[in-house]
Amino acid sequence: MKKIITLGCVGLILMGFTFHTETATYTPQDPLKESMERGAVVYTDYCIQCHLGKGEGIPGTFPPLAKSDWLTKDNITNAIQVVKYGQTGEITVNGETYNGVMAALGLYDDEVADVMNYILNSWGNSHDQMITEDQVKQVTKD
16 A cells, blocks of 8 residues: 555656645646746756856847846847847847847757746846747747
8 A cells, every 4th residue: 555655646746746745735836937947957058158157148248138128028039039040130238239149059949938938037037927839939030
């Protein structure tokens, strides 16, 4: 009997549920939090070299992502497009003009969504809607 209960609890944990023994309730994990955790890995692998560990960027060379006025609700599609396809030319972030190249990183749509969720909710940024893989799929290259 103990083996069956143990296997059942392990199975629930693997399925993304948390078991609370005091109340015997099941709580699904937070999808945004999970996406941000995956996005942090993508950020470390692909973005940290230029935008640095706290998203501060390098003045005059690589724009900041932390507290970035460019990452607004009205500009999310453009931000997704830059992460998905790269960027060439001028952009203005927090009043400073940047004119460089960000190469296309070759990320899958789910990776783009995850790293966007991480960026949009880190270092003083706050975005009230989760970016989804389907949303990223709809963004095309100009």
